[in-house]
Amino acid sequence: MAELRVILPDDVDRYLESLIRTGMFGNKAELARAAIVHFLNTIGPISKGYDTETSFSPDGRIYQLEYARESIQRGRSVVGLVCSDGIVLATENQTDGPDILAVANPCLRKISDNIVIGYSGLAVDAMMVMDRLKPLDLKTEEKIISAIREIYWEHTLKRDTRPLGASLLVATNLSRPRLFEVDPSGIITECFAGAIGSGSDSSKSILVREYKSMAIKQTGKLIAMILGEGKKYSVETLLAE
Incomplete structure (x- = not known):
């Protein structure tokens, strides 16, 4: 067994001596060993290196993915609704100031005439994904899903990269109004109504x-119920073709 030598301040040494006198431990080395083992069991595997790269911990978790999802929970709320005549994405406005100060909400971005994306989480990660999608020839939903999944998987499967800290709601009307939710793991789920962020x-x-089948113009009440009554929010829509 490896030998461990520790230099203790006098007051700590005196405290250890008092614990030994109680009879719970035979000597200070035994007491120190018990304290170290207890500390390592308390902190768990996170601080043993499994959170510094994208790898599985002994209990089957990928801590970097959990951190990515946590950043999304701190992000702006975004909601998406598939409607009878199209699809709508909505998010909270970034400012409550006068309209003269308002700018286009970056949490909602039109990639093409048929694709709108809303994101929550780390803006730089989401913008990178959207910038990579914009020049692509995305003529079908399958191509959209495949392109997004490939980008996310690049950051999930490699040990020397971290998962992207952004979740997406992808709206498209290429064949019909459809909505997809993208998780940092690269899992993409189709839904009729979705929400990401805080x-x-x-x-x-x-x-x-x-949620029920409704027209785009009828979604205001439900959006306000989710994002907050009386708040200002931004909306992007795609009409069914």
């Missing part, structure tokens, strides 16, 4: 309860 769990609960 409070997404409660937002999805509202959608499960309140």
Whole structure:
């Protein structure tokens, strides 16, 4: 067994001596060993190196992915709704100031005439994905999904890169109004209504309860219910072709 030598301040040494006198430990080395083992068990595998790269921990977790999802939970709320006449994405405005100060909301971005993306999480990660998508010839939903998945997988499967800290809602009307939710792991799920960002769990609960087939012009009440009554929000729509 490897030998470990530790230099202790006098006050700590005296405290250890008092614990030994209680009879719980035979000597200071035994006490120090017990303290180190307890500390390592307390911090778990996270600080043992499994959170510094994209790799599985002994309990089957990828901590970098969990951190990526945590950054999304701190991001701006975005909601998407498939409607009878198209699809709508909405998000909170970035400023409550006068309209003269308002700029286009970067959380919603039109990639082409048939694709709109809303994101939550790290802006630089989301912008990188959207910049890589923009020059591509994305004529079908399958090509869109494949391109996005490939970008995300590049950052999930390699040990020397971190997962992207951004989740996406991808709206398209190429064949019909469709909505896809993108997780940092690269998993892409099609849905009729979706929510990402801060409070997404409660937002999805509202959608499960309140969502139904409706026209785009009828979505205002449901959007306000999710993003907050009385708040200003930005909207992007795609009409069914």
